[in-house]
Amino acid sequence: MTGKTHAGLGTAVGIALSSRVPGELSIISIIVLTVASLLPDIDHPKSIFNKYILPIKNNTAKFVIYGVIGVLIIVLNFKYEEIPELNVIGALFIIVAFSSHRTGLTHSIAGIIIFAFVSNYLGVRYNDKNLVYYFVIGYSSHIIGDMFTNRGVPLFYPLRNKNIKFPITFRVGSKKGNLIEDIIIICSILYILYRLPTLLQLR
């Protein structure tokens, strides 16, 4: 699925589930929803994030840049800060450097757990311990969405490297696929607009 579809779907689902999640929906939690629903494709050199991060959009550039950032975070942290969580974030960059699109960690349950751990740490640190729920909703919506595509996702990576998909799927970029994604985007936007009056009362 394209970034737009993931962002729309994840944000709409998160807003729909917000009454069942501890804590109130805030502007920050909506931003977290949108970012988390795009994050799994960070392993793809042409994804939305990498459009801004990578000067050259190929796997070698992705490997070098994420690898260097990861190693720098860990080395500098070792020298100056010694915050254990920074090592985890550094390790994440290195994992992203090594994982290729949909054959690695970011589209798996293990990926959800690792990224949830980091987002929980950041949430607690910045005084919003409920952010992790929105993060997990956004991130999971991406994985579930991709399971409706014909390629599926390596859900049980690294235990099993087989791509898992639902019985009914569509092919990304095909006529039918584009139509389905357009419908998802339109429905998501309509739903978000419908909820807007309540959302605008956010603090």
Ligand SMILES: [Zn+2]
């Ligand atoms: Zn994806």
